[in-house]
Amino acid sequence: MKLFRLIIFLLLASLSSYSQSEIRGTITDSSNTAIEFANVILTDKKNEIITGTVTDESGGFKLLVRDGNYKLSISYIGYTTIDKDLAINDNIKLDKIILTLSENNLDEVVIKGNKPLIERKIDRIVFNVDNSISALGGDGIDVLTVTPGIRVVNDKISMIGRSNMGVMINEKIINLSGDDLVTFIRNLNSDDIKRIEVITNPSAKYDAEGNGGLINIVTKKQRNDSYNWSITNSLSKSEKSIYRGGASFNYKKDKLTLASRIGYSKGSLEPFQKYVLTYPNYIWEEENNKRNYLNSIRGGLSVDYSISPKTNIGGEYSFSDSKPIVKSNNVSRIYSPSKVLDSLISNDSRIQQDTKNHSLNLYSTVKLDTLGTQINFNIDYLNYNKKINNTFFTNSFFSNGEIKPNSFFSANNLSDLDINIFSSKLDLILPTKWIDLEFGGKLTFTNNESDIAFFNNTSGISVLDPSKTNAFTYEENLQALYISGTKYFSNRVSLNVGLRGEFTQTQGVSKELNQTNTNDYFELFPSLYFNYVIKDYKILTFNYNRRINRPKYNNLNPFQFFTNSYNVTQGNPFLAPSFANNFELSYIYKNASYSSLYCNYTTNGVDQVTFVSPDSIIQNVIPTNFYNQIDVGIFQWYSFKLASFWENTIDASLFYSKTDSDIPSIVQGVDSWSSSINTNSSFVLDANQRFKAQLGFTYQSPSLSGSYKLSSFYQLTFGIKGSFFNKTLTAAINAYDILKTDEKTFTQVVNGIRQENFDYRDLRRIRFSMKYNFGKAIKSKKIKTSNEEEKKRL
Template sequence: MKKLPLLIFLVLPLFCLAQSTFKLKGKIASETKFLEWAEVSILNEEGKIITGTTSKADGSFEIDLKKGLYRIEISLLGFTDLEKEISVEKDIDLGTVILKETTTNLVEVVVQSKKKTIEQKTDRLIYNLENNVANVGGDALSAINTAPGVVVQNNTINILGKGTSRVMIDGRIIELTGEELNNFLKSISAADIKNIEIISNPPAKYEADGFGGLINIVMKKGVRDSWKNSTTVSYDQNKYGIFTLRDNFFYSKNKFRLSASVNGKTGYKNVDEISDVYFEDGLSNLNARTKAKNENLSGKLALDYDFSEKTTVGFQILNDRNNPDFQSDIVVKKYNAQNQLQNYIVNNSFADRASGNQTYNAHLITKLDTLNRKLSFDVDYFNYNSKFDREFTANNYLADGSFVDVNQSGRNISNQDIDNLSFKADMEHPLQSMNLSYGAKVSFTNSISDVLFYDTITGTPVLDPNQSNRFKYTENNQAVYINGDKKINEKWKLQLGLRLENTETTGFSETLNQETANNYLKLFPTFFASYKKNDNNTFSLNYGKRINRPRFDLLNPFRIYISSNSYAEGNPFLKPSFSDNFEFAHSYKEILRTSVFVNLITDGYGVLFTSNPETSTQIITRDNYFKSLNYGVGESYSASFAEWWQSENSLYFLGAKTDFIKDINATPSNSLQIDFTTNNTFVLRKNTKLQIDFNYSTPFKSGLYEIGYASSFNIGFKQDLLNKTLQIALLANDIFNTSYLKDFTSVVNGVKQVYSNNESNRFVRLSVIYNFGNKKINVKERNFGNQEERKRVSN
């Protein structure tokens, strides 16, 4: 198995197979003259850009294509885009193609044939943000939350009925999860996002990790031979205020492209938490109010250079820094069996926290021939570090408010450092009989976390070795994949894939002198089939096997005390979970989409809120304790009730059957969950839009837990000024303050626990966006432009 990383890169031969090609040519003109620099893109039936060029001074263009069905897209700044389906079976001359001039003159192509908000592809759903006013002035996390079938709650991103999702940017996985991932996504401007791909059952090319599939954020690219700058200022007002400033710059000339962005945020938010634990001898009630500092500074720099029309090299750097300090006031009240207050604990704490991550990427993409064979290499390095310093004092009081003694007084210091280095190679290899792709990836992860606890009850800090720990974790992953798709005829298309992943992990607790190793080699098959009955009806069926690996911090066995009778601990023996995912879908005119899905989860792991009734102690841990069958039906409907009213609606019915595979002294229960969302955009005037969104999810039971309802009602308004170079937007989010996690209930060992967490989703946001630039830079020579980069992003 140790030789596998070397063997991986021996499976990437470059084949040379002769295939016949045909020429597609034509000329592009306005009503008065031929047009130079018009972008000509060729897309396959899945909507992916496979090749392209730009028109010459006389408006002419020429592209080599093999036999097949394609879509040609022609665009030029100041003109309305043109799209056309073409069937290539011989040389084709389109003659002179006339583009209609638009009435406005903007810094980039923003006036064009209106994109559909939702586009259904064979293996993914594409969500275009531009039609949703609520995303103006927002960030990537809020944009994901407006995507169909996706819910963001309590630091997790879920595809409904599937589970927690991994996130990619331009096809590259983000090595963050939970709160750290959310903070990173908040540093990305929604205005920079072209679209969001929801891949509920990813093909073999992508990582197999994550039950909820993948969410790919596709970033915008600038217009060829131009420069632009966009500045956004926004202010959110909740109980406290948050100020955000973003600036994004793009420059393209000849073979060179540069993009840079800087994002800054400062302010505070309010977090309220309630926890009720019903012990036999009485209720323990915790109320926590936290004033959380929201301070962030991030930036991105990306460079790409076209060595030729076939080869592009580039690199990018992302840097994100956060300083989310917390001032918390916690009150724990203890009642007797007659519900009379006996005593209470007041815990005042301040946490100085700082975290940062850096991502470095270098890539090479080369087109090998006119048959669209393409080879790409990526090298990625990722580092995440965090520092946490918390000082607290917890005092005991009698019911009448009389001071008794100090319950706890201490200082927690923790540090975490994660490094990840990965190498990836991908080959797209179209054949006469099918489109073939294959590749390999190796990834090396190291994580070190330190926890120090000082007892300060005497006023002098004393290190407590029983509450101090150092945990080291390594994870090495090697993967190879092969994927093939074939169009059998005009109605049937098939795609088959197989991914092999080998994982080796080691966790070591220095304090406990405990080491845990886990090695496993797994196959992850995928299958997709689509049938186009006619122009109105398309059916598809897909299957994929996936894995859900535990986060590094969940494997740390060390016990961290929240109070003298409440603690959390990791589980070094936590194993990955596996799922088999089936989905059947139907699309009617791309307006009404129906999906029926089933997921089988084995060795499922999750959080356990357990307790010890004898000592009235609350324990929070994780374990592989269940298996489940999850199923559901989803309906989405896109409607234009009038030229001024566009509506996107979805309705999901979700259910599950859960069995416990470990004795946890609890009984599983499940119920139906219904989730309804409607997003409505109203064009009040040519440059004025109103957005009204509503979401409601019913209370439901799932295995060990019962979860309360959640809903959100939002109103957004956008006004375009100065030919859309200036935009002003106002958003009232979660007006009734009902979108938070509430009544999260479990019963273990006969003890009922109920938890709620409100993270200030209700706010009013005012945003101002100013765009300026030069739509055309004088260039010394004509070259291919940014089509290769666009192809890389579209994959």
Template sequence: MNIMKKRVTMKKKMHFTIFLCLFLVGFTAYGQLEVKGKVIDQETQKPIDFAEVILTNTKTQKIIGAITTIEGNFLLKAAAGDYKFQVIFLGNSLYAKDISLTKNMDLGTISVTNSEELDAVTVEAKKKVIERKIDRVVFNVENSTQASQGDVYELLKVAPGLRVQNNSIGMIGKAQVSVMINDKILQLTNDELANFLKSIASEDVQSIEVITTPPAKYEASGNSGLVNIILKKAKKDSWNAQLRSYYRQQRYANSSFGGNFNYNKNKFSVAASANYRQGDYYQEQDDSAFFPDGLWQTISPFRSKTDGLNARIDVNYQISSKWSMGAQYLYNRTDYNVTDAPFTPIFDYNTGEITRSLLSEGRMDLTPEVHSLNYNNEIELDTLGRNISINLDYFTYGNPDTKTYNGVSTVLEPFSEQFYRGVNINDQAIQNFSAKVDVQVPTKWANVDFGGKFTKSTSDNDIFFFNSGLVDAPVTNLPISQNDFEYDEDIQALYASASKDFGKKWSLKVGLRLEATQTNSSSNNLGLNVDNDYTKLFPTLYLSYNATENSNFSLNYSKRIQRPGFFSLNPNIYFLNPFQSIEGNAFLQPSFVDNIQISHSYKSFTTNLFYTIENETFAQVPLPQSDTNVIRFTNENYVDTQRFGIYENFYFDKYSWWSSNNNFVVNYTISKFDLEQAEEDQKGFNATFSTYNDFTLNSDKTLFFGLNYWYAFPGVNGIFDTKTASALSLSFQYLLLNKDMNITLRANDIFKTSADRTETVINNVLQTARYYYDARYLQLSVSYKFGNKDISAKRHRTGNQDERGRIQN
């Protein structure tokens, strides 16, 4: 039976692969329009040979070029569209003109003067700090006052539409986002990602792209968006480098040291970075469960000794003017040694006195390690802007994870003691391979993109465990049991999209992505073998209207899928103590999300109206049992959510000495639940306000002061009620040594008000929680840059960012 299933599945995959290949190679040449003319010297009236004549597409920035003949003639072929035409000679722009190409065009004889530019030259205006494109918002950092004020992590705080809190990067009104550097995903935990971004100087950033509804080209997975950080690259025949370090005093001390290096010589370029961090991290955790027989209040702060190293290297070789080849290697490893001593007093409701208690000692050792390799090719097929990119990706993730606990349960009246002990070991290994092809084909009627991707993932888990439960004598014998869990996943995807401008006012972009998924979850010990096979379509739509030069309206729609993380699918149970356990769910199904957004931007003011429908959303949920006082933390497809909201952003930089980014978002949420015991629908508002301000304190622009504040109002999140939270942060920055050295002093969450506080009622048991992530700190950071300072932008995208986003490290 299984053999027949596998044959059918293999047959489906073969048909799909054949269809994918035919789809990718089945495009034909489209018509080309001609632009011709002749270039002569105005003074001598003689033709100018070997002058460059170029057409730059004003939308895609694709460049088509040619060289004038000995008679000064030139001929360019391009698809219909709007272009900037230029004549360049010996590095000087001699002539420029904006043209709209709808038919063959003869520019006639163009007279130019070598000594100076003519009045006809169109001078390109400086880009706006905030720039709205049809499918994303671009924060042009190099044109803002933040360009020399800190690191990338600080830049994300002032990027429009983002919320950075407790080392978590999210999109306002939505969930967490995936972060890319030059179109390459960074799959790290929240803390590791924050540390990595803090190791990159803001001066090395060209722009930050906030993609709220990713187009069809990107994977459909994820209910939120993408953030793409475009770094600069060393100018040709030059190099630059930077060294950075910081000392941070939280409850305990932390420090970090790292650097980056960029090199570009002839056809070869390399960009590399490395960062080492070490220190102690402390987290406060307070949980309460109001069981019928008493209040169980657990205080379980933990301390983690951490050593981490991350490194990245990108190499690129320009094989020819139309073909570049590159590779990327990403490494990350962190050693965590966690100790805790949870204490759970149990109170009598009538007397308020402690009747019983649990006291534990715990330890957790884990070493997540990631190796990621990308090989890529980018090929220009002709001078019309047609190109193809090919990405091959492979990554491995390993995490030997050991958790132990040992404790005593005490009853005060009459006095008695019982003991408990447990061990949980999980050796997890994940492998992923993907191949991705993207094609761009500008045509007369639209700019067309299409492509496909194949992904294969495996997750193997070897589990060893022991849980004594409550016994009358200290536990000395630990008979270890063994379980296993394996998860296999194959995904094949095809996509196509087309964009077109209708005059100078209207723009339209439509896309469709098809994804076919086959999964298998199995465990020999549990007798488990679960198959899942589904194919879904994911449409995207973007409509934009430029009312005036400063006013834009847009409408976006996208359908997304949220697949369970590998850890969430593991059905094996491990215990925190005899009364608390954590388990996954091999039967989890993907959830689907529909996003609709209407936006209006006027100068530096943006308004977004959004509506989101989330069906069969899964998450970890605490399920208490009143008769046993046991709480199971498990994963369920348990909630359907509708969210209506409005987001306002105002970016102010009218004064050279002050820039301010201000956000306000409010939404109304309706959640319906499907749990073991029926729960009432959850309805309510959520609102957040934030303001990030930078002040230049001297005319040399070497001394800066920053003032940041955010406030989250009470609200609802799924089955949880959330409480207020806020944070005030200050910073001073000083640039010296010709602005090559940056010294920054930061004080974060000064009043310690950013704790996450929630409460919920499940199975008629009220549960409350308070978690504080040690966000209050004082940090001194120093950086020094050297080498060539002239840099230009270079970007590339890998093919497996979605799969690396699901390792749930």
């Protein structure tokens, strides 16, 4: 009954506010530079304040008032106040308001806006970095560690309640993943980050690909007529060592802005895996000792040029070249049900990879007026090439260690994956008197060439096996259109509704099988946000969207890739997309507490299934559409200070997951209640704020990972950081997984055979890192004046 009354109240409040009008405007100084944090106050004839706000980073403001006569006052420290009389009977767009310096202007004025720690915008949570001591003197990873709804564990960034996510810088997607993405973010100084925006359910203007959220890292504007360098080095020590180094350079003069980066990684890890398969008549236990060698270089260059105050053009090129090597020794022991050793199988392999990635983005931005009307155009090209050379040999032994006759087998498996993606995107932002509109479209053309070859080397002579060799071609074309509108009914009630349509055509051709698979489909992806400000410190938001997960390109080739003589990975050309419907009800309290109740429902889900049978020792891993999954959970994040030098963030979640299988006779459905907790404490150790310590703890109870049951795990971390030489040099020591407890076991039952996979990724380590920043102002005469989601599937 109370909920019903609340809904009726919100509807009445929305309807009653239609008589209100909207006042929009933009404030700049005499050099056409936007003024942020300017005060905008509206008073009536009695000089009583009716409403007010402060300008955003673009100098814009918006007020909602009832029709009538008012006085608008614009003020900012060091500038002359401007008053305007307004007669309001309809929505109004004011001409650009230019503030001039006051004759009594101070020689130097330092302005610091007192923004709350967290805010709510219509489609995102905003974390204001300057208000957090946890981010003081750190890097981008330090900031994400304390951002509400975000988890950073073992340099892996994730979003609570989401299976994956993307990262943007100033609304442009970062075309990096894994270690490259973490290294890029770690090279960002926290002092250069203005805010973090967490988008749990992206709206219709974003690509529908991927059942995940988005993080938008908004940086502070680079100082005009200046350049700066940043040089980083780190050494991580676990069982083995990994060195990472890099440098970045930024330059801004007049209308030109340049940014470049280069990075290098080299070293190795020693992960350990153990598999136990319980067959009806025997038990298979396999230990896999690996050594992963890393060797990669990456870089990028971006250019932005202001043709005029309203038009910018630019581009970005990025590349990576990685040549990892994986050496492994697998020992499989076959036992009777009573644990009597029957035989052993030894497999040694060397997997050599060569992965190259080149991407190019060209863009233009045209602002058509001072009120936000804007056209954005992007063209993107990506080339991704991955070559794998896997050489392995296998021997079988009796229980006494004697080799079995004729059991030796040796082979060489080669694969070559080449992907080319071209896309173009056009977006239009159109504020109107009644509603703020965004609409646009995107075209994407993908070509994927995948070749696999198998050579039998057992006789000492390399012989091609045509039955295990194939050439596969896959083409995918996509056309998308979207429209999104935001309506502010009042200062307290707002609504965003969007709809995106995507038409996809695919064709896969297997040369050796003489098989062609085509699939054409059109899908709609709606999104909705409803925002209600109960009071200034109480904000309630409901949001919904629908998403799609298309198959990864390398999962579509139907032929087999042998990791060893009895473990085979095989693609599936019949893979279809999976879909997700995501719901969230969130609540912000006093700008320091964030609560979320969420529900995600996935249909036609894809998972890697290890198909086994009692009659064969072959383990065939095939990606398969076979399950529907529902996740329901509650999440709570809270930030508080125990002292001026001691800040804490803590988040906890309780959730239920259930996976229903479409093939229960082969893979059974599973369900689980689970919980997690994550804490981070930051300590400023000196009065000058040059030294800081951090202590972190993460715990995850048993849960589900797709169709697998996942064991509990936890991790303790500690770090200390210091700044030297006027904060130009930063040095840090961090310890990860101190107790060596971040060990995971995945369990699944296939054809009545229980599979247990134990996995430890060599996570306990100490990392030593240093960063040196330097720059200089440039003397200058003042002059007044779209393939991103596809990359996740690689």
